Amino acid sequence: MSAARLSPQPARERLADLQYALAWRLARALPAGVTGRAFRLAADLAALTGAGPAQRLRRNLARVVPDASPAELDALVRDGLRSYARYWCEMFRLRPGDAAAVHALMDRGMSGTGPFYAALAEGRGVVFAVPHSGNWDAAGVWVVETLRRLGREPVFTTVAQRLRPESLYRRFLAYREALGFEVVPAEAGTAAHRALTRRLRAGGVVCLVADRDLTGSGIEVSFFGEPARFPTGPARLAALTGAVLMPAYPHFSPDGWVVPIADPIPVDRTPHAVAKATQAIADAFADLIAQAPQDWHALQPLWTADREPR
Known part of the structure; x- marks a missing residue:
């Protein structure tokens, strides 16, 4: 088939893969300061346009800070897009060899870790529930490095949507596997469920957005x-x-990361336990996000009123 007859979607997918590959290479080749300023500039330009992701972020953050003035909300959206850009900049530059340094810096900003260490000591699994926020890859590196230092298998299991094209999905998969993440595609269904339960029954860690x-x-x-x-x-x-079950909220400090971990959520096998615990996760997320709303990367419709019918 000639190139002229190829559908536009595969062409767009190939372009996306090339763009990610180029961004990855440039972010690692350029000095950190140069890369950081470039990503920050891109975030500020997106905030100025006020369209697309910026508009969605504004609608979502307006629910978090309902008393904010239009000017305050403008500043919050700008800071939110800068936070999102910072995540991508840090992600592109993160390497497996950075694990010790990431752990040391992240460990200073961790709080509420007592139940986590207690669960591991008792041989119980741990489920971290996190929102889309901060640098969750760096937080994952902290988990992996902590497990290694405790003499445990340095890996945890998580779930991710399968991206298109396949080459882009494989690129992200290889990156996270190199960091010590076991990634199972959400579309795997029963196989994904088995991988998660196997990890937890072995006293390991699962992290889910x-x-x-x-x-x-x-x-x-x-x-x-x-x-x-x-x-x-x-x-x-x-x-x-x-x-x-522990909710956590990865977010940024000016020169590092902060991850408050909320109190464990009790959950048993009674009929309404799962619904009650899921509401408790939402309540914990609301409390945590309100502390640093600029680092919540809510660029998609989240509330029922905003979602289109399937």
């Missing part, structure tokens, strides 16, 4: 006072395996 229902199988919760759909996976896994 839990502020957006990507599969349509979640339940409705109250989130910042409005209905939203959250995935039930974290609570179901904890109920099934006896793992400790």
